[in-house]
Amino acid sequence: MKYLVTGAHGFVGSYLIREILKREPGATIVAVDRHGAGTRLDLLDLDACTALLDSERPDYLIHLASLSSVAASWHDPVASFTNNTNIFLNVLEGVRRSSAKTRVLSVGSSEEYGIVTPDQLPLRETSPLRPASPYAVARVAQEQLGEVYMRGYGLDIVATRSFNHVGAGQTDQFVISALGKQFAELAKGTRDTLSVGTTSVVRDFLDVRDVVAAYCALLARGQRGEVYNVCSGRGVSIADVIAMFETISGVRATVAVDPSRVRPVENAFVVGSNEKITRELGWHPAYSLEESLRSVYEYWYGR
């Protein structure tokens, strides 16, 4: 089979390509990214997207390309919106114009659910979407465009709402990676205090290796037109993560709140239900959060 991966050189892309080749050693991978090796393409260029789909005609397209930082979306909402929604629209339009029989995996975000109260947890695929950041609005629009292309033009699309990822190689724009990096620096003595945002927020963290296993399962057996939470099902506060990093690193951290890490509007609780994907596809998380955090810490410590 031929797989086209957008954002192939990003954090998730490298894990996904390894997972595909593990499952299907003879697979053809078309790795698309703005920079680096492989096929260089700016997905904001609709004609280039169409030409690529027309020439490659992949069996599967996994759309990982994204400016996926919520915090960054508050700093530059226009860049966030265009580099999430508009690039996805161009990808869909490329598939439509090329009439390729491509199955598309539309990777969305738990941020689509927006602000919720604890009694509304865990978040299910049927929960209302109340996006509360520029990034979240972009992801909701992406998902809705997918549904319109599926119903109106007959495209084959499976969508996810993916919760927070954890893993070695993630940039320190994201909270767990930022904490892991700082703990490695604290352990080496190159840093004195742990700089944090709001530590009371609760998130659902999933190891990136479990994320890409879920994506492969969804491509193979997910239902056309359906959306699936990709999550651990477990809520953990940032304060809990800090305590776990303290155990892993053997360092007791002095915490300092950095106002630049605090967002204009913050979701206090984000915990998903993975009941749909586990029931339909038999996928289950294979890594514990402890294992995931250890891999992050070791990644940064070794740099």
Next chain:
Amino acid sequence: MKYLVTGAHGFVGSYLIREILKREPGATIVAVDRHGAGTRLDLLDLDACTALLDSERPDYLIHLASLSSVAASWHDPVASFTNNTNIFLNVLEGVRRSSAKTRVLSVGSSEEYGIVTPDQLPLRETSPLRPASPYAVARVAQEQLGEVYMRGYGLDIVATRSFNHVGAGQTDQFVISALGKQFAELAKGTRDTLSVGTTSVVRDFLDVRDVVAAYCALLARGQRGEVYNVCSGRGVSIADVIAMFETISGVRATVAVDPSRVRPVENAFVVGSNEKITRELGWHPAYSLEESLRSVYEYWYGR
């Protein structure tokens, strides 16, 4: 007061400017459009939007610029999306970057509600949004971006979900104008048959003069962050409209279905409740549908 109107040379813009000047003869109007007299601006140019807001700093901004045809959005979804959502995002970003104390009227659409069954009518502002066309997705994203800018950046935004407009001067891309034009041609003998799409669909039509009166009321007294249906509250089928045009024109039409007028996904019923805007603002429709259709017919007959 200073009013900046985007899409000022469009169908609604000309009526709105007249309405503003009727209510406030000394008002300053900054008429912005891609072409024609006044301030020429491509709203897809973010820097130009920001510069304009920075220099004009209007009290009110009424965002009418839109590719507002659902049918056209199925033919070119990318153009529809960028010329609805992205232009609005640039307008908001221009207001934010200029720190102008501008009150923004975000004009949305009844299409945001999507496919509904008769038991879900009339559509209220609390009804779920299930956009079913590229245009509808674009309008939902616009509204959600407005909410994010309001909550996250403190902008002053009032939003509408405006239902179908009727009035002299509307292009024949829209159903009532297309029918009025054809009836004028039938009456003059320059046409034999009436070309239609799906005549069973039910819509809520409001005279454009009532629409702009509602917009002025919303600017003056609408609640910040709230969304308001702008509609007649009355559902009428296209078949009913055809019968009314037959009475107005004195012509009995031979109907022919044109497949190009039938859409991939069609909302069968769209009828709104105007209870919120009538209760809060005292606005009421002043024109009957008969008066509106007569104005459309006379417009085309006189051309």
